[in-house]
């Protein structure tokens with residue numbers, strides 16, 4: 001393990017000699033600097049569902065450091081993405097615009113980095129800007145004084161990074177390494193005279209859910225509670241959900257996803273040569289094999305079938321997913337410690353979010369893409385003592401297009417008219433401030449996992465979804481049916497509300513100038 005990936009990095013970094021050993025040079029200025037404009041530390045992960053965050057009432061894990069941000073700041077309880085997939089969500093965050101307006105409708109386009117983004121506008125206004133970690137937008141980042149990104153999805157172990165200087169491999173576990181590089185940039189690579197924006201973006205907990213060596217035993221002796229609809233039979237809904245290819249039962253791969261087959265053997269390895277088992281060091285491999293081999297032997301001996309096998313797959317999947325989150329939470333603790341130690345915590349906005357939610361067995365699924373709650377919702381917690389009272393809870397229907405106008409306003413920049421989101425700052429001070437009463441959603445990608453394209457609208461209580469290729473509609477009363485198990489689209493009791501939401505959907509299409 002590299003010295004920088006040690007969890008006690010900051011504690012050993014406190015003393016001058018240890019700091020020198022790590023190559024750290026103390027900053028010239030600390031708390032007094034930038035008194036007027038806050039730093040912005042934007043911590044962003046990949047596929048972290050609200051249901052796996054303590055501050056959102058997780059029943060399956062604990063996240064003390066993310067919860068600290070929420071407890072000392074605000075938690076947005078109804079934050080959503082506008083298109084539940086990676087590159088489109090990231091583009092919406094950067095541009096403050098819906099997918100059709102920023103051009104990133106699926107993971108397949110190349111992001112148009114010439115358009116206005118909040119990092120670029122903050123940079124022009126005198127912020128020092130950096131991006132470290134997952135990017136996934138194909139074009140070179142624009143608007144950053146410094147960038148150091150993972151190619152594509154990035155690898156969990158010993159990942160490559162691409163910077164303006166070229167590609168290099170860094171030894172260590174991805175989440176630790178991204179944090180190390182982030183702390184190093186804040187501490188010694190930036191201009192301390194300027195306020196900073198740092199986007200620290202983790203690969204985890206994205207598929208294929210590979211935990212760090214130190215967390216391989218976490219949860220092993222526990223049974224993680226199952227969601228009530230793990231065995232969803234998809235009755236009561238349209239044909240779309242029945243055709244999904246993201247079930248725990250049938251679509252998780254025994255090697256790549258569930259770690260039963262050695263990844264270098266057979267079909268899984270052929271399909272997914274990027275699994276980072278192949279590039280682990282001997283010690284990393286030894287820890288991995290020591291954890292999984294005996295468990296796999298016991299699994300094979302048990303010869304599970306039917307629902308028992310599905311339950312086992314759920315446990316194997318969710319435990320590895322949660323172990324990846326344990327590393328994220330540890331590293332958020334390190335970032336908070338660093339800001340506190342360097343006297344910058346209280347003049348910084350610290351945000352944690354993730355590009356979309358994820359199915360943790362709900363509807364029998366993993367992955368995202370659908371407009372159903374668990375992947376529509378996007379975590380958002382924010383600490384900013386100057387503007388947010390501790391323990392603030394915000395129920396308003398916020399969305400990822402609101403992030404850019406918020407950060408711009410915080411940095412004293414007026415958002416350009418083409419940004420479609422709204423600054424969240426009025427809500428921070430008054431969670432009951434006037435706000436939109438419906439959000440627009442549109443998923444465009446066709447391909448992996450077989451999710452039909454759809455658009456829709458969600459209000460505080462209702463949701464209308466249109467799978468427009470098959471012209472199928474679904475309608476949910478979220479108060480009566482929070483798990484979305486029964487579409488009420490054809491129920492006469494809801495006819496009026498369905499019609500009302502169709503009008504709202506059209507209004508939103510007009511407001512956002514959606515033409516496709």
Ligand code: SGN
Nearest residue numbers: 046047085086087107207208367448
């Ligand atoms: C990969 C994954 C998918 C996942 C997409 C998009 N397959 O293709 O399961 O939905 O990424 O994820 S994998 O077998 O290659 O891991 S996204 O978060 O980047 O949009």
Ligand code: CA
Nearest residue numbers: 046047086355
């Ligand atoms: Ca993602």
